[in-house]
Amino acid sequence: MIPSAFDYVRPADLGEALRILKEREGEAKVLSGGFSLLPLIKLRLAQPGLLVDLRDVGGLNGLTRDGDLFRIGGRATHRQILEDRPLTDALPIMKDAASRIGDPQIRNWGTIGGSVAHADPAADWPAVLQALHASIVLRSADGERTVPARGFFIDTFTTGIEPAEILTEIQIPFPPPRSGGSYQKLERRAGDFSTVGAAVQMTLGADGRITQIGIGLTAVADSPFAATHAEDALRGAHPNDELFREAAAAASRQSRPATDSHGPAEYKRAMVTEMTARALRAALARAQAQG
Amino acid sequence: MTTQHVRVTVNGTVREADVEPRLLLVHLLRETFGLTGTHVGCDTSNCGACTIHVNGLSAKSCTMLAVQADGAEIRTIEGMADGATLHPLQQAFWDQHGLQCGFCTPGMIMQSAWLLGQNPDPTEDQIREGISGNLCRCTGYVNIVKAIDQAAGALRAADAAK
Amino acid sequence: MEFSGAVDIPATRDRVFAFVTDPEEVGACGPGVESIEVIDATHFRAKAKVGVGFIQARFVVDLEIAEQQAPDMAVIKAHGQAPGSAVDAVGRMTLVDGPEPGTTTMQWSAEVSLSGMLASVGARMVEGTANKMIGQTFDCVRAKIAAEG
Amino acid sequence: MTTELEPRTSAAIGGMGHSVKRKEDPRFxxxxxxYIEDVVLPGMLWMDIVRSPYAHATIKSIDASEALKVPGVLAVITGADLEKAGLHWMPTLAGDKQMVLPTTTVMYQAQEVAAVVATDRYAAADGVAAVYVDYEPLPVIVDPKKALEPGAFVLRPDRGPDKANNHIWHWESGDRAAADAALASAEVRVSEDIYIPRIHxxxxxxCGCVADWDAVRGQLTLHMTSQAPHAIRTVLALVSGLPEQNIRVKTHDIGGGFGGKVPVYPGYVLAVVASLTVGKPVKWIEDRSENLQADSFARDYHIHAEMSATKAGKITGLKVKTIADHGYSDAAADPSKFPAGLFNVITGSYDFPDAFVEVDGVYTNKPPGGVAYRCSFRVTEAVHAIERMVDILAHEIGVDPAQLRMENFIQPEQFPYRTPTGWEYDSGNYGVALQKAMDLIGYDDLRKEQAEKRARGELMGIGISSFTEIVGAGPSKDFDIIGIKMFDSCEIRVHPTGKVIARIxxxxxxxxxxxxxxxIIAEELGFPVGDVKIEYGDTDTAPYGLGTYASRSTPVAGAATAMASRKIREKARQIAAHLLECSPDDLEWEPGKFTVKGSPDRFKTIQEISFAAYTNHPVGMEAGLEAVDYYDPPNLTFPFGSYICVVDxxxxxxxxKIRRFVAVDDCGxxxxxxxxxxxxxxxxxxxxxxxLLESITYDELGNNQAGTFMDYLLPTAVETPRWELDKTVTPSPHHPIGAKGVGESATVGAPPAIANAVVDALWHLGVRNIDIxxxxxxxxxxxxxKGLA
Structure with a gap:
């Protein structure tokens, strides 16, 4: 499999990268890691005119806590996230997801920003970020904007990112006490794209009720989405298994899976229920373990 | 056809070439530099036969452009033995019958080397997960796992002796 | 893959029929169409870049108005090829009087067959994408005719 | 008897029974x-192939003009070009024919349509993208049952008016009337439809090749990925008209074959044509999607099996009817007399009084099918069917599947055993192997655990497969591929210094x-294994043989190697007698030397004898120490084993989830x-x-749904069970070294053990069969x- 010809630039800093993107809007495509993009280019299903490689652009791969926010640079690799103890201790869901993306080599090079901007409906980060109520920072030559992860994923391979923008940072709220999360991924084989993925992040109040809830689903619609009906059913309620099953069923009803090589739509809808219920139970256990 | 200049250090030797931006890193190694130990098996970054180290990280060289590696330190299977002395992983793959047709072997050894650098004393589960991006069609993985375990022991012993 | 739907258009049946059987007019509504070459009254060839997000393939599409009964019905056949992939489609449009005087309801159905690399590798995106592109095409038809006032 | 073989030779010699570290590994x-992609010749060009998006279509025109404008593109070859030279069709190994390039119609998705030759692989790929082929789609048949319906579109009109349907051949074995009678009078009858899907x-x-035509010398060298280089050379000679001595096929190292590198693919022929056309070496290397979409496939058998038994569980009869989907051409590598391979080994390890099996081959719009997946002769299909049926019977009558097997096995004293479908099993001891597997896995405890779990609503299953394999094709009275008998060969040359080269x-x-x-040579002659160099894969030097597939290397070429060694040993005995001045009959052989009987200090080592063969051989004897053997086996060999699998x-x-898997194998x-x-x-x-993972499925348009490793799911180390092995040893009585062949046994035996375990977990819910x-x-x-999920 041989790509068709393209130009390639590796700008030295963000300003230069943004300038190039603006000058060659429409034909330029950002390369960050490349493990989502290059297979498609090799299959000639994508034929960009210019690749703008962010490898030399500094300051985009930090993982820092800044008050109530975790800031994750767009070029942070899956492996960096997996190995960042402050982040994964506070948000084990991040480790759940990072450890199941692709394989070790892909985790060494693939980046969270690349995966999020690519917006494959079966990629894992978009659902997790929606469950976490994360925000996405986008820079262009004209400035910077921060948008919620919810609403960012518009369609298959389509996001709210403008052609001349670069995804520079993911911002995740630091979880309150008595929070827990889990990402449950159903895959056909190690390293596969998700058949179904369910991301849950919840916070319990002092009385044991669910005060905050986020649920994101992978691979069961044109783009990953927040299972808001299930969230509504859970918010303010005392967690119990029956409630979880009802909420999981609501998540399933909100999904719109397609029949494909991963299975028929009916199976996937059932797996939304199953995986969401599992993620809810695991998230609850983690939240309760926090005291 | 526009070309760009690429300069990389491969197994300790600086090598340069003018390449098309679309040239895959694996083809730079195999066809431009003649290092044919790195193989192509699947084209979609599933099989890992093309695994090498780029700046110390294991990478699938069929899913990287040569221009992306400009300036990088690269290590391939050809750089693993020290003259007549095999790398402990090479020795262990031989001792444990960790290969049959040998086609996946270079990628498997390179990934294992990275894995043992990360985790010098892995459990069987960690070994299996660590090579989950490398497909072998011949061995059923049993002896590959044994070989990595043997090499881990040898490397730990060598480390302790230092 | 089979798709169907209906769209109300604020124009007479004659006008709608004229629009959908005129390659120059309807062609511009085809997804990703870059150029239209009219071969004769019922045959034309379009070049189109179609896809989802940045995943796009350049198709050469031969279109034929295979049947027509002005101003009630038309059947258009399409046969498109891109390197390694091909698409074949039959679209049927039936025009009836719309809910308001002077409007037309276009009932449409389409049968789409995708072959080759896109069908093999892109199966999990194909149906949703095809559905959307067809929807966009008819939305475009309505919008263009509506814009004429 | 089943005893472990003690090595007869010292570790320094390294004969049979020693786990000698592999001599090939240092390079790997x-x-x-x-490997083939590593072969680079001066001036070498690249070839890439334009492939059809349609599974069935008429080609209206091919426009190569834009492709020829691509920098670096030198030529585009179409079916029309080949037709002029009569090279647009080629024979398959099954005696059918297959297009090299189509002139009018494409028959499966990803079929080769044109070849682009260019200065490098990137230019060739650009050229492929620029060739415009105008197609008119035709109706697609992917279901072989629909292909057989009256009025179905005839896919192969080239086969003539008397073959105006999609039926290829009918083949049967056994006694239909006797099997019918057994079924009709049975106390218990079970029947099942079992589908074994296409796999790759x-x-x-x-696959790939470098074709190198030297016009000055009139010599064609074809470097290629082939499991059967000699057969390829002969086919090339017959098709091209080139003299066979001027064709050299060279295989280099091969990165796995499993049967997929037995057939001749159009790409090889196109590379040869391209080299002949442009006068330079031409390289063609498939990418993974081409490999998965267009190369030959295995299985695709639709089996209907019926079995009869007494209420007590004594099996009495078997009847099997199968539809074999061969795609658009029968490209199986089966021996001529066996269009369904050795599928009639379907009575398995059991003493069936009566059996009948019939198979019908069918054309569909898929790539040519019927080659191997680590078993080419339909043994996997047969074993899957019989092992599933035995399990269904056991569950149906409420007898433990292990017990039912034990009670119906062919008993050790029945060997050599003639099956109702005509095979003569050489040796076996099935009960011992099954008992060993049961002991290893703790069968009785597992059954107790299963009962407890079932009471709690948990799903756990235990599955057994007690398979009999049939390998070592084959005796030349019955076995040939396109007329070439299935012997195999070895040539041994002992050099004066006692070092050996052998070619197989x-x-x-x-x-x-x-x-x-x-x-084997170390065992037979006592040369240390390190002193023996083995070569193969170069038709200019190696003796003629049919190649490696169907686990035939050890049974056939291994026997040839032992026999050639023995010829050398006999000559060595004459030389030793000359050196020791005694009668050859007074000499005793032990690996590595001849000793005068009763005089342990009077001996000559094989190395001394080797030197004498060139320096001091007896008058009247030819100098040198060489032998060649073409071995024609008297019978096939029948490895067997018992596997037990536990699933949750x-x-x-x-x-x-496979919790445990115990495999007891017996390969002699x-x-x-x-x-x-x-x-x-x-x-x-x-x-x-x-x-559990792999299959190639097609949509109704004939699109391959598993065209990359993203969807064709090879197992990783994570899913692969931790295999637990053991052995019994029952030598083959007719093989010179008592070996049987083992390469495919486990592939044949494992699937039904897993399927039986899964069905066993679900039988109480009314589940009888689940297709893999x-x-x-x-x-x-x-x-x-069933209301459980």
Whole structure:
């Protein structure tokens, strides 16, 4: 499999990268890691005119806590996230997801920003970020904007990112006490794209009720989405298994899976229920373990 | 056809070439530099036969452009033995019958080397997960796992002796 | 893959029929169409870049108005090829009087067959994408005719 | 008897029974193997192939003008170009024919349509994208049952007016009337439809070649990925008209074959034509999608089986009817007399009084099918069917599946055993192997655990497969491929310094021939294994042989190697007698030397004898120490084994988890235990894969739904079970070294053990059969239907 010809630039800093993107809007495509993009280019299903490689652009791969926010640079690799103890201790869901993306080599090079901007409906980060109520920072030559992860994923391979923008940072709220999360991924084989993925992040109040809830689903619609009906059913309620099953069923009803090589739509809808219920139970256990 | 200049250090030797931006890193190694130990098996970054180290990280060289590696330190299977002395992983793959047709072997050894650098004393589960991006069609993985375990022991012993 | 739907258009049946059987007019509504070459009254060839997000393939599409009964019905056949992939489609449009005087309801159905690399590798995106592109095409038809006032 | 073989030779010699480390490995572990893609010749060009998006279409026109404008593109070859030279069709190994390039019609998705020759692979790929082919789609048939319906579109009108349907051939074996009678009078009858889907060997190295036509010398050298280089040379000579001595096929190292590198693919022929056309070496290397979409496939058998028994569980009869989907051409590598391979080994390990089996081959719009997936002769299909049926019967009448097997096995004293479908099994001891597997896994405890779990609503299953394999094709009275008899060969040359080179007609694709064949010579002649060099894969030097597939290397070429060694030993005895001045009859042989009987200090080593063969041989004797043997086996060999698998099923997702898998194999005498275990590990994994993960499916338009490794799911180390092995040893009585062949046993035996375990977990819910692959969605759908999920 041989790509068709393209130009390639590796700008030295963000300003230069943004300038190039603006000058060659429409034909330029950002390369960050490349493990989502290059297979498609090799299959000639994508034929960009210019690749703008962010490898030399500094300051985009930090993982820092800044008050109530975790800031994750767009070029942070899956492996960096997996190995960042402050982040994964506070948000084990991040480790759940990072450890199941692709394989070790892909985790060494693939980046969270690349995966999020690519917006494959079966990629894992978009659902997790929606469950976490994360925000996405986008820079262009004209400035910077921060948008919620919810609403960012518009369609298959389509996001709210403008052609001349670069995804520079993911911002995740630091979880309150008595929070827990889990990402449950159903895959056909190690390293596969998700058949179904369910991301849950919840916070319990002092009385044991669910005060905050986020649920994101992978691979069961044109783009990953927040299972808001299930969230509504859970918010303010005392967690119990029956409630979880009802909420999981609501998540399933909100999904719109397609029949494909991963299975028929009916199976996937059932797996939304199953995986969401599992993620809810695991998230609850983690939240309760926090005291 | 526009070309760009690429300069990389491969197994300790600086090598340069003018390449098309679309040239895959694996083809730079195999066809431009003649290092044919790195193989192509699947084209979609599933099989890992093309695994090498780029700046110390294991990478699938069929899913990287040569221009992306400009300036990088690269290590391939050809750089693993020290003259007549095999790398402990090479020795262990031989001792444990960790290969049959040998086609996946270079990628498997390179990934294992990275894995043992990360985790010098892995459990069987960690070994299996660590090579989950490398497909072998011949061995059923049993002896590959044994070989990595043997090499881990040898490397730990060598480390302790230092 | 089979798709169907209906769209109300604020124009007479004659006008709608004229629009959908005129390659120059309807062609511009085809997804990703870059150029239209009219071969004769019922045959034309379009070049189109179609896809989802940045995943796009350049198709050469031969279109034929295979049947027509002005101003009630038309059947258009399409046969498109891109390197390694091909698409074949039959679209049927039936025009009836719309809910308001002077409007037309276009009932449409389409049968789409995708072959080759896109069908093999892109199966999990194909149906949703095809559905959307067809929807966009008819939305475009309505919008263009509506814009004429 | 079943005893472990003690090595007869010292570790220094390294004959049979020693786990000698492989001689081929030093190059592989250094990345210094030479695979086809590593072959680079001066002035070499690249070829890439334009392929059809349609599974069935008329080609209206091919426009190469834009492709020829691409910088670096030198030529575009179409079917019309080949037709002028009469090269647009080629024979398949099954005696059918197949297009090299189409002139009018494409018959499957990804079929070769044109070849682009360019200065490098990137230019060639650009050229492929620029060739415009105008197609008119035709109706597509993907279901062989629909292909057989009256009025179905006739896919192969080229076969003539008397073959105006999609039926290829009918083949049957056994006694239909007797089987019917057994079924009609049976106390118990079970029947089942079992489908074994298309799968693909997917060796990690794809196929490819470098064709090198030297016009000055009139010599064609074809470097290629082939498991059968001699047969390829002969086919090339017959098709091209080139003199066979001017064709050299060279295979280099092969990155896995498993049968997928037996056929001749159009790409090889196109590269030859391209080299002949442009006068330079031309390289063609498949990418993975081409490999998965267009190369030959295995299986695709629609089996209907009926079995009869007494209420007490004594089996009495078997009747099997099968539809074999061969795609658009029968490209099986089966011997001429056996269009359905050795499928009539379907009575398995059981003493059936009566059996009848029939198979019908059918054309569809899929790539040519019927080659191997680590078993080419339909043994996997037969074993799957019989092992499933025995399990169904056991469950149906409420007898433990292990007990039912024990009570119906062919008993040790019945060997040699003639089956109702005509085979003569050489040796076996099935009950011992099954008992060993049961003891190893703790069968009785597992059954107790299962009962407890079932009471709690948990799903656990135990599955057995007690298979009999049939390998070593084959005796020339019955076995040939396109007329060439299926002997195999070895040529041994002993050099004066006591070092040896041997060349064999078979071809390693990872099996370790350079080591095991050296061990056979070490065993027979006492040369240390390190002093023996094994060569193969160059038709200019190696003796003629049919190649490596169907586990035939050890049974056939291994026997030839032993026989050639023995010829050398007899000459060595004459030389030793001359040197020791005694009668040859007074000499005793032990590996490595001849000793005068009763005088242990009077001996000559094989090395001394080797030197004398060139320096001091008896008057009247030819100098030198060489022999060649073409071995024609008197019978096939019948390896066997018993496998037991334990599975747990996740009721929520339908996922099957293999908890344990015990494999007891018997492949007769063992040359290298380490290599045999490696073969079994690999074979088990290639049995596990189609049981749970791999299959090639097509949509109604004939689009391949598994065209990359993203969807064709080879197992990783994570899913692959931790295999537990053991052995029994029942030598083949007719093989010179008592060996039987082992490369495919585990692939043949494993799938039904897994399928039986899954069905065993679900039988109480009314589940009788689940076709492989038993994917989570399939299992979940059953659980859902039964109200459990």
């Amino acid at each position: 572990i250094r990345g210094a193997g030479e 060997v997917a060796s990690i190295e794809t 007609g078979v071809q390693s694709q990872g099996q370790g021939h350079e080591t095991t064949f050296a061990q 099923i996740d009721k929520g997702t339908g996922q099957v 005498n063992i040359i290298n235990p380490m290599i045999v275990d490696g073969q079994i590990h690999g074979g088990l994994t290639m049995g596990f894969a189609p049981a 692959p038993m994917t989570p969605q399939k299992v979940w759908a059953i659980l859902h239907e």
